[in-house]
Amino acid sequence: MDEPALISSAQQGDLNAFNTLVLRYQDSVFNAALRILGDEEPAADAAQDAFISAFKNLPAFRGGSFKAWLMRIVTNACYDELRRQKRRPTTPLEPEDEDGEDFDSPHWLADPGMTPEQKFEADELEHALQHCLNDLPADFRAVVVLADVQGMDYAEVSIAARIPLGTVKSRLARARLRLRECLRSFEELLPASFRLEGERL
Amino acid sequence: MKNRDLELLSAYLDEQLSSVEIARVELRLASDGQLAAALADMRAARKILRQLPSRKAPRNFTLTRKMVGANPPLPRSYSIFQFSSAFAALLLFITFSFNALTPRLNFAGGAADSAEPAAMQAMEAPALKAPEAAAEEPAAKLLPMPTESARVAKAPADANSPAGSPAAQIPLIWQALFLFILLAGFAGMFFLRSQAKKKWR
Numbered sequence: 183m184d185e186p187a188l189i190s191s192a193q194q195g196d197l198n199a200f201n202t203l204v205l206r207y208q209d210s211v212f213n214a215a216l217r218i219l220g221d222e223e224p225a226a227d228a229a230q231d232a233f234i235s236a237f238k239n240l241p242a243f244r245g246g247s248f249k250a251w252l253m254r255i256v257t258n259a260c261y262d263e264l265r266r267q268k269r270r271p272t273t274p275l276e277p278e279d280e281d282g283e284d285f286d287s288p289h290w291l292a293d294p295g296m297t298p299e300q301k302f303e304a305d306e307l308e309h310a311l312q313h314c315l316n317d318l319p320a321d322f323r324a325v326v327v328l329a330d331v332q333g334m335d336y337a338e339v340s341i342a343a344r345i346p347l348g349t350v351k352s353r354l355a356r357a358r359l360r361l362r363e364c365l366r367s368f369e370e371l372l373p374a375s376f377r378l379e380g381e382r383l
Numbered sequence: 384m385k386n387r388d389l390e391l392l393s394a395y396l397d398e399q400l401s402s403v404e405i406a407r408v409e410l411r412l413a414s415d416g417q418l419a420a421a422l423a424d425m426r427a428a429r430k431i432l433r434q435l436p437s438r439k440a441p442r443n444f445t446l447t448r449k450m451v452g453a454n455p456p457l458p459r460s461y462s463i464f465q466f467s468s469a470f471a472a473l474l475l476f477i478t479f480s481f482n483a484l485t486p487r488l489n490f491a492g493g494a495a496d497s498a499e500p501a502a503m504q505a506m507e508a509p510a511l512k513a514p515e516a517a518a519e520e521p522a523a524k525l526l527p528m529p530t531e532s533a534r535v536a537k538a539p540a541d542a543n544s545p546a547g548s549p550a551a552q553i554p555l556i557w558q559a560l561f562l563f564i565l566l567a568g569f570a571g572m573f574f575l576r577s578q579a580k581k582k583w584r
């Protein structure tokens with residue numbers, strides 16, 4: 183069944199059709215939430231909330247990019263979570279191994295096909311990037327995640343983030359430069375294959 | 384560096400510029416080292432963001448009926464019925480209140496209005512009308528004196544409209560129309576809800 187047919191069925195209350203869409207988009211939605219929130223558990227909750235909200239509001243979907251529409255809902259869920267975190271700050275629990283020791287990085291989620299070196303490199307990159315993303319204001323972070331991590335075009339980002347096209351351009355430009363500045367401080371930590379281009383120092 | 388230049392560079396990187404703008408940016412890039420460096424920074428940041436590993440969703444986010452609630456999703460047309468019946472109810476209330484309150488307000492206002500000129504007339508009468516009184520007296524005597532009952536019957540009409548016209552009331556047909564819309568809206572909502580429930584089952 184193609185996407186418009188699934189959406190149409192889901193709009194009539196067909197939960198199975200909607201769940202097919204969920205399976206199709208759940209990785210993208212979860213990744214967007216993860217990069218905006220920077221933590222897996224709240225990201226999974228935000229993704230779940232987003233899908234529930236999407237199903238309830240599906241009759242209001244008026245065509246266009248379904249992914250952009252979904253991303254708008256998950257972005258809103260992430261903003262809600264960030265506001266909640268701001269009101270009630272908590273200390274995140276670090277993952278522990280069997281002896282109760284903290285892991286340095288969440289290796290258990292790495293691709294099992296990777297060599298140990300590749301895993302290490304990927305973890306290092308991910309940590310550095312997530313740290314820099316977390317340093318950005320939430321509005322900038324959402325735009326850069328949608329455009330550069332999710333690969334959405336400007337028009338889709340504009341729909342997903344509910345901001346004008348001009349604001350997308352300006353936030354994306356400034357977010358990229360701020361990220362570049364931040365990543366400079368991690369240059370030595372990053373594996374050789376991820377070194378930044380255009381190093382002039 | 385100006386924000387405008389940053390936005391141009393970012394859009395240039397994402398191939399979001401027109402051919403004329405591209406030519407203009409490339410001309411500037413050739414002569415402006417700072418601009419070229421900023422472009423290299425942005426390109427590097429974007430490249431790294433795109434290499435960020437995509438995580439798999441930690442669980443399936445598929446929905447159950449329990450998660451989305453007992454009520455089925457309602458079609459978009461439901462909100463039209465909802466809005467129209469709410470609007471009709473509001474108009475019905477306003478027209479009913481207007482028709483109920485207008486005569487009372489006019490009576491109170493009219494009584495005050497009619498009392499004032501009478502008092503003023505009484506004060507002015509001895510000075511201004513004393514010479515004329517004798518001349519008018521025979522004519523006045525020809526007219527029959529209004530009885531008390533006639534005066535009482537005339538009072539509300541005068542009070543409602545000092546100009547002598549009957550009280551302005553919203554015709555009953557409008558109230559009937561609003562009531563009809565309200566009931567039709569309720570019937571529509573009931574029908575759509577029962578149809579949605581049937582599909583939900």
